[in-house]
Amino acid sequence: MNKSRVTVIDIARAAGVSKSTVSLVLQASPLVNEATRAKVNATIRELGYVYNRGAANLRQSASSRIIGIIVNDLTNSFFAELAVGMDMVMQSAGYVQFLSNSAESIDRQREVIASMREHGIAGLILSPARGTEAADLKPLVASGIPVVAVVRNVVGAKVSTLFSDNYAGAKDAVRHLIALGHRRIAFLGGISNTTVFTERVQGWREALAEVGMDAPDTHVIPSTASRAGGVAAIERALLLPDPPTAALCFNDAAAFGVCDGLRAAGKEPGRDFGVVGFDDVIEAETAVPALTTVSVDPQGMGRRAAQLLLKQINAGRVEPEAIVSSVRLVVRQSCGAGSSDKTRRIFA
Amino acid sequence: MNKSRVTVIDIARAAGVSKSTVSLVLQASPLVNEATRAKVNATIRELGYVYNRGAANLRQSASSRIIGIIVNDLTNSFFAELAVGMDMVMQSAGYVQFLSNSAESIDRQREVIASMREHGIAGLILSPARGTEAADLKPLVASGIPVVAVVRNVVGAKVSTLFSDNYAGAKDAVRHLIALGHRRIAFLGGISNTTVFTERVQGWREALAEVGMDAPDTHVIPSTASRAGGVAAIERALLLPDPPTAALCFNDAAAFGVCDGLRAAGKEPGRDFGVVGFDDVIEAETAVPALTTVSVDPQGMGRRAAQLLLKQINAGRVEPEAIVSSVRLVVRQSCGAGSSDKTRRIFA
DNA sequence: TGACAAAATTGGAACGATCCAATTAAGTAC
DNA sequence: GTACTTAATTGGATCGTTCCAATTTTGTCA
Incomplete structure (x- = not known):
């Protein structure tokens, strides 16, 4: 349509003012007279002018937005x-x-x-x-x-x-599992040489230490931070001589995998084994059983x-x-604490 | 650190050429001599030059990328x-x-x-x-x-x-439900005055027409395209004088809601009622029962x-x-066709 | 060596805005 | 009506690049 775009000069000409005045109007400067401003604004609308931010940013002072x-x-x-x-x-x-x-x-x-x-x-x-x-x-x-x-x-x-406060979140989660009576609690999933992993394991370790419980390295089983990783981790965990009865998982994806792996081994998550995730992704709430997890908003x-x-x-x-x-711990069904109708109907 | 940014002119000066030559090097023009190109490139690296796309785009011919x-x-x-x-x-x-x-x-x-x-x-x-x-x-x-x-x-x-091919997807889904033996198939959920809704309903209607089945307007129950909308729609559907035995839902969210509503009415989705969704969101695969749905990639x-x-x-x-x-229909459990171990264990 | 083509390089004028210093218009006081 | 302050307006010059036309360098051949 328009062979070339409309510029400040075009509106300046059309409105009978200088380009400087148009520029002042554009940046809502108080220096310009009301009548002039109105006229310029009208012309701007009439000609369908589009402000060119690229050109404006060219001047060294401007920062780009x-x-x-x-x-x-x-x-x-x-x-x-x-x-x-x-x-x-x-x-x-x-x-x-x-x-x-x-x-x-x-x-x-x-x-x-x-x-x-x-x-x-x-x-x-x-x-x-x-x-x-x-x-x-x-x-x-x-x-x-x-x-x-x-x-x-x-x-x-x-x-x-x-x-997010990985340390405190992990600690709270493990404390909760301890309160539910668990005595062998594993840490499952996640890639070990990452900061996030280290911090969450640290929280797990400290929570156990608080009540004088053992935190053996064999109970930390890294893998990928995915569903598949969760399956692999719980499989290895169940083969241990002293298998855990609950686990804090690296994240929710791994936790879902742990649930899958538990079922494959004939155990029902929430009933036979406590599972806690980390992140509180949307699916955590609607999964079956609903996932207890650390919410990070x-x-x-x-x-x-x-x-x-x-x-x-x-x-x-x-x-x-x-x-x-x-962060804060959101208690749902998968840790075994909840007892909503939904859980009952399925696992009773 | 640097009070002002490095420009083509700076590298031109440092490399002992003109800014035009630098510009040619920047756009990998074949016009420039190999030795010159090397020297300029070295200077560019040395001075830590950053190309300024804003300035380049200023010239009218350029399109912005x-x-x-x-x-x-x-x-x-x-x-x-x-x-x-x-x-x-x-x-x-x-x-x-x-x-x-x-x-x-x-x-x-x-x-x-x-x-x-x-x-x-x-x-x-x-x-x-x-x-x-x-x-x-x-x-x-x-x-x-x-x-x-x-x-x-x-x-x-x-x-x-x-x-996405809403029409064909809906048609395939309904054909599948017909093949499973259903004779009263509803269309549940979705906002009625949208194109997507119209197209999916059209596919539903045609699939029924193909085999000479009735497609009464009472079996099309719009609502919101959400979980809550699904619940509302199935509630109304079950109150009909000739209640459906299966439904194509507007989307997966509505389908999940329909499942919830069925359970609330004492019916088990997949066993007592066939449910098919649309979209194939990630949760569709892992839900219980896994959702049969139209996958749109x-x-x-x-x-x-x-x-x-x-x-x-x-x-x-x-x-x-x-x-x-x-699109393509992904058959899982919720339509009643599947019979995986998972379904059995939970619903048997 | 001179003539000419091809290759390589270059200054200056854009692009569309902003900003500064300078100018003009409008008010105000005497 | 003059002197002065304040309010409005306005030409350049500038930002960092591209592109054109013009110029310089290099290469080739008689």
């Missing part, structure tokens, strides 16, 4: 919720976001970061792919762009962080991460900050 | 998968994406579209919020920016579309939508195109 978000697995509803939380805050703050899914690939993550940098993002929130190194974030940090790492850690990187975390980043962007000076997001 | 994606509900794993599929294709094609969640709000959707326009997106993929009108997309379309609508329709908008749809958009961007001339994505 674009922020980058990279998550390692958007198909995981935990991260999808996280992203939605960020989206909310960024939206309302007038920012627009490049959201990308690294799919756990550091190469892809590197590409995306480079691309975002070229587009001049004002900040980055990153849920790092496994194996992310401080060097991957170095150039961003060096050029003064605030970075917030969420969920997972990037060792050695001087960036702000926002993690991913959407809330996303919101907080976004607020933290915005604070840093506005502050100018980037001062890395570490925030720990609290 | 940014595309917009808006989904109506990212917390729904169907749409998350859809987004991931798009991300894959866009990534590999060297595009970067503004991804936003309208959360079913047309106001928010409008804002996001405006913002994306100001940032100069090359195209938009939209899974429209309910109530989206052609007028909302008019300015984009008028300025020649390709738009692809996915999943849902925008009536009257001259944009490309990519929908959201990730594949996302990929196809992205490819369609890229094709339109490259073609220059925008010629709206309508693509229908095929």
Whole structure:
């Protein structure tokens, strides 16, 4: 249709003012006369003018109002919720976001970061792919762009962080299982050389230590953080000379796998074996049996991460900050504590 | 650190060439001598130069390599998968994406579209919020920016579309229920004045007509497309003078609700009543009983939508195109056909 | 060596906004 | 009506890149 786009100069000409005046109107400056403002605004609407942010950002002073978000697995509803939380805050703050899914690939993550940098993002929130190194974030940090790492850690990187309280969550969960009478409680699933894993195991260990119970290494059975990993872990656990009667699982996906594995072995989760997950994904509530799990409110975390980043962007000076997001245990059926009608009907 | 960013002029000076030569190197032009290219590239690395895409896009000819994606509900794993599929294709094609969640709000959707326009997106993929009108997309379309609508329709908008084959999927599902011996098959859940609803009901109707069966309007019971809606719909269905013995549900969420409602009425889904869903969300496989449903492969749809958009961007001339994505029936337990160990153990 | 083609390089003018300093218009007080 | 303050408006110059036309360098052949 329009062979060339409408610019400030076009409206200036049409409205009979200078481009400077139009610019002032655009940024709602109080310097411009009411009548002039009205006339310019009318012309803007009439000609269908579209503000060109790219051009505006060219001047060195301006910061771009674009922020980058990279998550390692958007198909995981935990991260999808996280992203939605960020989206909310960024939206309302007038920012627009490049959201990308690294799919756990550091190469892809590197590409995306480079691309975002070229587009001049004002900040980055990153849920790092496994194996992310401080060097991957170095150039961003060096050029003064605030970075917030969420969920997972990037060792050695001087960036702000926002993690859930893995330690306290795991501790609470295990305390609950102890209170239910369990004396041999395993930790199942998850990849062992990650910070998250270490923290959750630490919580498990401390809860047992509190009441003078044993925390043998044989009861920590790592695997992948997935359903399949959960199945594998519980299979190995049941072969132990002193098999556990309950388990804290690395995350909900693994916990579902543990339930599958238990059934395959003729045991009913919740009745014959206590299962507790971590994350509180949406399916946890509606699964059968409903999963007892540590809720981390991913959407809330996303919101907080976004607020933290915005604070840093506005502050100018980037001062890395570490925030720990609290969690709470949600007791449902799978630990054996619940006794809702639903559970009764199925397991009685 | 660096008080001002490094520009082509800086590298030109440092490498002892002109900015034009640097520009040619940046776009890998064959016009530049090998030795010069090497020297320039070395300088680029040395000074830590970052390409400024905003500045490059300023020249009118350039198209921005940014595309917009808006989904109506990212917390729904169907749409998350859809987004991931798009991300894959866009990534590999060297595009970067503004991804936003309208959360079913047309106001928010409008804002996001405006913002994306100001940032100069090359195209938009939209899974429209309910109530989206052609007028909302008019300015984009008028300025020649390709738009692809996915999943849902925008009536009257001259944009490309990519929908799943609701008609064929519903037809297949009902045929399957007929083959299982059902003679009174209802259509439960969903909001009636939507295209998707109409198409699925049409498939239901035709499948019944094929074998000369009745398709009374009383057997079509709309409600919301949610778990609660499913409960409400089955309650009403069971009160009919000739209650159905099976149902095709609007989507999986409604189907789960129907299962809940059946149990509340003392009937076991899969044994006493055949239930079929639509979408094949992740939970469908692991629910009890596992849900028979029509699988639409959201990730594949996302990929196809992205490819369609890229094709339109490259073609220059925008010629709206309508693509229908095929679906397939996944038979599990809830329809009464399956008889896996799992089902037996729980419902025997 | 000179003539000419091909290869490589280059300055300057865009692109569309902002911002500064300078100018003009409008008020106010005497 | 003049002097002065305040309110509005306005030309450049600028941001970092691309692109065009023009220029310089190199290569080839008689």
